[in-house]
Amino acid sequence: MDKFVVEGGVRLDGRVTAAGAKNAVLPMMAAALLGDGPLRLERAPHLSDVRTMLKVLEGLGCEGRQEEDGTVVLETKGEPNVVAPWEQVRKMRASVCVLGPLTARAHRAEVSLPGGCVFGVRPIDVHLRGLEALGARVTIEKGYVKTEAPGGLKGAEVFLGTAFGPSVTGTMNVMMAATLAKGRTVIHGAACEPEVADLCRCLVAMGANIDGIGSPRLVIEGVERLGGATHRVLADRIEAGTYLVAGAITGGRVRVDDCRPGQLAALTDRLREAGYGVERGDDWIEVHGEGFGQRPRPTDVTTQPFPGFPTDLQAQWMALMCRAEGVSLVTERIYPDRYMHLPELVRMGARIRRQEATAVVEGTPRLSGAPVMASDLRASAALVLAGLVSDGVTEVHRVYHIDRGYERIDDRLRALGAKVRREEGGE
Numbered sequence: 143m144d145k146f147v148v149e150g151g152v153r154l155d156g157r158v159t160a161a162g163a164k165n166a167v168l169p170m171m172a173a174a175l176l177g178d179g180p181l182r183l184e185r186a187p188h189l190s191d192v193r194t195m196l197k198v199l200e201g202l203g204c205e206g207r208q209e210e211d212g213t214v215v216l217e218t219k220g221e222p223n224v225v226a227p228w229e230q231v232r233k234m235r236a237s238v239c240v241l242g243p244l245t246a247r248a249h250r251a252e253v254s255l256p257g258g259c260v261f262g263v264r265p266i267d268v269h270l271r272g273l274e275a276l277g278a279r280v281t282i283e284k285g286y287v288k289t290e291a292p293g294g295l296k297g298a299e300v301f302l303g304t305a306f307g308p309s310v311t312g313t314m315n316v317m318m319a320a321t322l323a324k325g326r327t328v329i330h331g332a333a334c335e336p337e338v339a340d341l342c343r344c345l346v347a348m349g350a351n352i353d354g355i356g357s358p359r360l361v362i363e364g365v366e367r368l369g370g371a372t373h374r375v376l377a378d379r380i381e382a383g384t385y386l387v388a389g390a391i392t393g394g395r396v397r398v399d400d401c402r403p404g405q406l407a408a409l410t411d412r413l414r415e416a417g418y419g420v421e422r423g424d425d426w427i428e429v430h431g432e433g434f435g436q437r438p439r440p441t442d443v444t445t446q447p448f449p450g451f452p453t454d455l456q457a458q459w460m461a462l463m464c465r466a467e468g469v470s471l472v473t474e475r476i477y478p479d480r481y482m483h484l485p486e487l488v489r490m491g492a493r494i495r496r497q498e499a500t501a502v503v504e505g506t507p508r509l510s511g512a513p514v515m516a517s518d519l520r521a522s523a524a525l526v527l528a529g530l531v532s533d534g535v536t537e538v539h540r541v542y543h544i545d546r547g548y549e550r551i552d553d554r555l556r557a558l559g560a561k562v563r564r565e566e567g568g569e
């Protein structure tokens with residue numbers, strides 16, 4: 143298994159271009175099961191999750207490939223197969239996004255339940271409730287969700303909230319199903335994340351009829367069939383945010399090009415509060431610090447649904463606050479157990495206590511490089527960022543987690559000046 147070796151002590155300086163958003167492209171790929179013609183997704187990132195989704199779709203009878211420039215081309219010829227097995231779904235929770243499209247197109251599906259993950263239970267009850275509201279019979283057998291809708295799905299009013307706010311992939315699944323249902327579906331409590339809106343735009347390009355895009359109330363008029371389309375995937379705001387925090391943590395200057403600054407307002411607001419300069423244009427954001435060794439002002443964050451502070455940037459923010467000049471509170475409201483990075487940061491000298499869903503981070507002037515274990519995608523990114531400002535060498539093991547969601551992060555950090563290399567032979 144590969145590991146990253148990070149040598150701390152360098153102020154990052156430079157520009158990086160945002161890749162396409164992982165959490166938009168994966169459900170969009172599943173949408174290829176809904177349409178008749180080829181679906182071209184431009185600016186798809188080169189990620190292992192994209193390759194996993196290509197395999198899941200191949201198993202369902204959808205032919206696909208990723209071209210060198212990233213473009214993913216997919217086509218489902220004829221009726222899809224309807225079984226998505228555990229061996230594939232367990233590798234990537236986002237595979238559950240095939241459930242809605244299969245039920246809509248083939249009127250039945252058998253998709254393995256994705257199971258838990260390192261940061262909690264992660265149920266899919268809302269996805270299932272939504273499909274039931276559209277008329278599917280849903281049963282769970284031998285670890286699989288089975289849906290049946292012999293006469294096809296029918297539009298309905300559904301509420302998709304959960305105890306922790308709206309569900310992102312739940313909204314996507316039900317919305318995709320509704321595009322081919324008979325009549326009108328109204329989704330209340332829809333997730334407003336930009337990735338949901340981008341999927342809506344892709345579906346509209348395929349011929350779907352969706353109103354209220356970007357809002358918590360989506361109105362979908364079902365159509366007889368969807369066709370192919372060409373769609374450019376929106377920029378990955380979480381990747382962009384990670385590079386901005388990398389710039390800040392090193393007191394450096396990092397500009398992210400080809401992104402949507404408005405979608406990162408919660409982060410840029412917190413960065414300013416923490417004492418960094420932030421500038422932005424129509425499609426770029428730049429963060430600048432006062433030089434290596436700069437300690438941020440302690441700045442609290444609470445994760446919330448969009449447009450609040452994203453849970454997918456919580457770990458990176460915690461890494462930044464580890465060196466703050468005082469105590470900050472990081473509260474996780476989406477996944478109260480998403481704290482796998484906490485004990486690893488403590489191994490690097492951070493002072494963090496957890497009190498239920500809140501981490502109390504007492505800034506310290508010095509972090510110390512150590513071998514640490516990546517446990518999930520964003521936790522791994524946080525450990526790399528902490529390594530950039532630690533004394534000595536940090537080895538981040540199990541980097542396959544990072545490769546799921548960051549395209550060539552080692553090369554791109556190196557281009558900003560970081561001393562990061564990938565080596566074989568990790569734990």
Ligand code: EPU
Binds near residue numbers: 453
């Ligand atoms: N929830 C339920 N029931 C459901 C679905 C969700 O109770 O049926 C709860 C979850 O347990 C959680 C909250 O609702 O407490 C929100 O979960 P959501 O369904 O929105 O999460 P998701 O759709 O499974 C996506 C991203 C995650 C990101 C979350 C939150 C994809 C493929 N994944 O997950 O991304 O953290 O939304 O924004 O889009 C990542 O990229 O590292 C990642 C984990």
